[in-house]
Amino acid sequence: MNGVSLIDELRRSWAITLKDMKIYYLQPPALMFGILFPVALFFTFSVGRNIPSDRLVPVLAAQTVFWSSSSIGPVAIPLERRTRTFERFLSAPLSLIAVLWGKMLAGVLFGLGITTLATAVGAIGVGIPITNPAALVIGLILSALAYSAMGILFASIPTASPGQVIIPLNFVRIPLMFVSGMFIPLERLPTLGIYAAFLSPLTHTLDLLRLGIGATSYFGWVANIAVLIAWIAVFLYVGQSFHRIIMKRE
Amino acid sequence: MTEVKAIEAEGLTKYYGDFLAVDHISFEVEQGELFGFLGPNGAGKTTTIRMLTGVSTPAEGRASIMGHDIVRESVKAKSLMGLVPDISNVYTELSAWENLVFTGQLYGIPRARREGRARALLKRFDLYDRRNDDVSEFSRGMRRRVCIAMALINDSKVVFLDEPTAGLDVKSVRGIRELVRTLNEEGLTVFLTTHNIEEASQMCDRVTIINRGRIAAIDTPERLKRAMKTSQSIEVAFKEVGLEVLGDLEALPSVNEVQKRGDKLRLLTEDPPKALKELWDFIEGRGLEPITLNTLGPSLEDAFLRLTGTEMEAEVIHRRRGRRP
Numbered sequence: 001m002n003g004v005s006l007i008d009e010l011r012r013s014w015a016i017t018l019k020d021m022k023i024y025y026l027q028p029p030a031l032m033f034g035i036l037f038p039v040a041l042f043f044t045f046s047v048g049r050n051i052p053s054d055r056l057v058p059v060l061a062a063q064t065v066f067w068s069s070s071s072i073g074p075v076a077i078p079l080e081r082r083t084r085t086f087e088r089f090l091s092a093p094l095s096l097i098a099v100l101w102g103k104m105l106a107g108v109l110f111g112l113g114i115t116t117l118a119t120a121v122g123a124i125g126v127g128i129p130i131t132n133p134a135a136l137v138i139g140l141i142l143s144a145l146a147y148s149a150m151g152i153l154f155a156s157i158p159t160a161s162p163g164q165v166i167i168p169l170n171f172v173r174i175p176l177m178f179v180s181g182m183f184i185p186l187e188r189l190p191t192l193g194i195y196a197a198f199l200s201p202l203t204h205t206l207d208l209l210r211l212g213i214g215a216t217s218y219f220g221w222v223a224n225i226a227v228l229i230a231w232i233a234v235f236l237y238v239g240q241s242f243h244r245i246i247m248k249r250e
Numbered sequence: 251m252t253e254v255k256a257i258e259a260e261g262l263t264k265y266y267g268d269f270l271a272v273d274h275i276s277f278e279v280e281q282g283e284l285f286g287f288l289g290p291n292g293a294g295k296t297t298t299i300r301m302l303t304g305v306s307t308p309a310e311g312r313a314s315i316m317g318h319d320i321v322r323e324s325v326k327a328k329s330l331m332g333l334v335p336d337i338s339n340v341y342t343e344l345s346a347w348e349n350l351v352f353t354g355q356l357y358g359i360p361r362a363r364r365e366g367r368a369r370a371l372l373k374r375f376d377l378y379d380r381r382n383d384d385v386s387e388f389s390r391g392m393r394r395r396v397c398i399a400m401a402l403i404n405d406s407k408v409v410f411l412d413e414p415t416a417g418l419d420v421k422s423v424r425g426i427r428e429l430v431r432t433l434n435e436e437g438l439t440v441f442l443t444t445h446n447i448e449e450a451s452q453m454c455d456r457v458t459i460i461n462r463g464r465i466a467a468i469d470t471p472e473r474l475k476r477a478m479k480t481s482q483s484i485e486v487a488f489k490e491v492g493l494e495v496l497g498d499l500e501a502l503p504s505v506n507e508v509q510k511r512g513d514k515l516r517l518l519t520e521d522p523p524k525a526l527k528e529l530w531d532f533i534e535g536r537g538l539e540p541i542t543l544n545t546l547g548p549s550l551e552d553a554f555l556r557l558t559g560t561e562m563e564a565e566v567i568h569r570r571r572g573r574r575p
């Protein structure tokens with residue numbers, strides 16, 4: 001890009017974020033996969049099982065941030081392809097990365113808002129104190145960034161239907177839940193499972209959130225933060241590259 | 251000093267997979283020109299506009315807006331132009347005001363200026379009283395006007411209009427055409443794609459005819475019409491006539507071809523005075539009662555049909571053997 005300062009790019013990204021918040025937060029697919037689905041999964045996981053409360057709250061928070069943050073991009077971008085409003089960004093004087101940042105931030109704020117509410121209700125409900133707020137906040141912010149970027153990556157699928165993005169995304173989201181210590185504690189996983197868990201960003205979300213309520217992190221906070229940052233970079237880079245490839249083909 | 255061209259395209263090419271959609275096209279548009287880009291459906295008009303506006307990346311070739319390359323100097327090029335696609339891509343969940351202000355934000359226009367500009371455009375386009383209503387409540391014509399206003403929020407020097415009147419009612423079509431003419435008279439360069447030949451003929455300073463991804467001709471509408479010498483015609487409508495008369499009319503020595511157009515018959519000829527005399531003798535001989543009788547010069551549609559090989563609107567009843575172009 002040329003001729004636009006970073007501040008100008010960020011201002012334009014923010015305008016996109018605000019516009020997406022107004023238009024897409026209440027869209028049915030965003031509500032379904034961003035709110036209803038994680039809540040339903042949580043109750044499926046917890047009701048009727050004797051699970052300790054210090055395990056329930058991190059699972060609730062991790063699950064919520066995972067699903068909600070990754071749900072806005074896959075709704076907004078295909079719908080904008082359908083109405084051809086996505087072309088407005090491409091013909092406007094701003095970079096593709098500024099557009100994707102704006103969209104990603106809309107997912108981040110959606111995820112953080114819902115997760116904060118869910119976590120507060122969960123923590124107060126079961127009486128779990130937040131002993132390490134820094135770990136909790138860093139964990140939630142990095143996770144929201146990573147999953148929102150993951151949603152943006154899948155939204156590069158050239159379709160005008162959110163369903164055609166959400167279905168392949170769910171093929172990744174659902175299996176990740178089984179290798180991230182969410183349903184099966186990491187201690188009970190086989191060695192191969194541990195390797196897979198280390199690579200999964202959701203494991204590190206859960207680890208950091210556990211630290212936040214005074215439990216221990218399986219892989220350690222340095223690894224948790226490093227892996228989440230690495231995933232943010234990978235999702236953003238690959239997502240941007242795919243969007244560019246699609247632009248060249250379209 | 252030579253004035254910089256408003257639009258320059260040089261060898262623009264686009265493939266969709268193996269399909270060659272636009273094939274090395276080159277042209278220039280002067281500043282202040284109303285330039286028509288005419289072609290049948292699937293000719294490559296929209297693909298060309300998408301490449302010129304940076305929405306799509308060309309496989310080969312280059313394009314510039316006011317001297318700025320659309321790929322290498324995209325910010326400068328894009329900040330000088332506006333795009334109105336073939337469908338009104340407005341945010342229907344937002345109000346007209348929000349649509350304009352948001353577009354101004356995308357162009358990095360400072361708040362006071364973008365709000366002043368949005369107000370002025372909404373007033374000019376007769377939308378100010380409805381500025382706070384969601385665009386979902388607007389008619390197609392109103393949405394089109396919002397879309398055009400959005401393309402002008404940045405004080406564009408060049409505006410691309412892709413089929414601006416498609417799907418609109420007659421009143422809206424007239425309003426949009428008048429608006430485009432006025433904007434052009436005020437100095438705005440307009441790149442207008444259309445498959446409406448009459449629209450291009452009435453509005454454009456120059457017309458490019460594109461067919462199967464290639465440029466078939468570039469010239470003024472009048473010069474293109476004059477090139478079609480064999481397309482002069484006489485149009486006649488009778489009070490009552492059977493279809494059998496068509497065969498007799500095509501047998502007149504000076505008539506090349508007879509086309510049925512609605513309730514009228516069009517007799518194509520290279521010599522209208524002679525054909526007119528023969529037609530009159532025919533009418534008197536048969537005791538027919540004509541309602542209207544007109545002689546017509548070659549139209550841009552004729553030029554278009556010859557250059558693209560496409561038959562549009564006209565129902566060709568018969569073409570005399572050996573006379574086809």
